[in-house]
Amino acid sequence: MELTTFEQEFGLTVNEEGNVITNSIKVSEYYKKDHADVLKKIRKFIELIPELADGNFTLGSYLDINSQSRPMFTMDRQGFSMLVNKFTGDEATIFTYKYTKAFEEMAEELEYRREQNIGALKSLTEKEEKQQRKLMLESYFGKRKTVKTFKYCTYEEFNNLVLLFEEYTGQIRDAENKRIEYDRFIDGLTQNRNKINPVDKMYMPKTTTYSYFIHEYVRRKSSSENKSYGQTIRYKDELIKEQVKAIKELNPSIEEYTCFNIHPISENYMYKPVSHFQTKEPIMARTEAYNIWIKNFPRKEAIPKEDLCINWSEPIKIFIKVDCLEKFDTTNFIKAINDMIVNRIYDEDDKIVMDTKITRNKVVNSYKEGKIYVCIKNI
DSSP states (O other), X not given: OXXXXXXXXXXXXXXXXXXXXXXXXXXXXXXXXXXXXXXXXXXXXXXXXXXXGGTTEEEEEEEOTXXXXXXXXXXXXXXXXXXXXXXXXXXXXXXXXXXXXXXXXXXXXXXXXXXXXXXXXXXXXXXXXXXXHHHHHHTTSSXXXXXXXXXXXXXXXXXXXXXXXXXXXXXXXXXXXXXXHHHHHHHHHHHHHHTOOTTOTTHXXXXXXXXXXXXXXXXXXXXXXXXXXHHHHHHHHHHHHHHXXXXXXOOOOGGGOEEEXXXXXXXXXXXXXXXXXTTOOEEEEEOHHHHHHHHXXXXXXXXOGGGSOOOTTSOEEEEEEEEEOTTOOGGGGHHHHHIIIIIIISOOOGXXXXXXXXXXXEEOSSGGGOEEEEEEEEO
């Protein structure tokens, strides 16, 4: 039986884990049950056995005929069996037999196709594998594709794309063509970096990472003009590895931290949408709460810049510990503290911040008890 037949007749599909599932809509239609009653039964199962919500039943939604979002559940074979076990009558028994058989047949069909795919992959010759790999790389890079790939890629996709780009450019023998690809990489990634919204909670990690790689490929482009290009690149790769290793090994003691007696502020409360007073276009402006936090920040508690023993022309890593309310989201505090410490107190460009590590020191009972501990290290 074709997979489309399983889906059309029984609503059977495959989830991200590769398991066969169906949904409460299809089950209610097949057994001629009211969907609300089916949902009620599933919720009762989950209420009795909460772990069923970890995979046997998964809450989702669908759009009804009025384009309104309505709840539904997807379920695996075990969840389906539990549900229909409550349906009685000869007709329900026949339906259950057919449904269960469809589950088994679809699982067998999927396993067969997986084995076929594995066998097909193994049968590819080395030449065919290289050709497939080349076509895959060319689907991302070359001509006008490189600019678009890095202009529109997400932060989550970026690291893997950089590795693929390294592989692609490593196959280019002509130095001039390689420099052209570097130019495309720089152009695309610069456009990506420039369109990042300052209110994005990942603004600092994204801009820092992108800026680093833009700078790196500008250097690679220049180095490619030298005869010792290959040795230079290997040397720089070693420097990158050493830098990453150095970042991981940094672990300052609590005595090295500077304490600021103020509760941290979440990035969610830093900006709000407003209309430009002339153009009326929507823009982001600082909230009153953020302005007050900036005004009240105890800058006098900061260690004088000349006593920090920091080389501000080199990359830095900022370590942060906070005493905060239990509900406070520490990950949303990075942009605020980097801006305050690096930009406002020490008057430096926060682009030199290569990494920021933030942890909760302890939970406090009131906002007034909040504290921020900061330590800056060169990488």
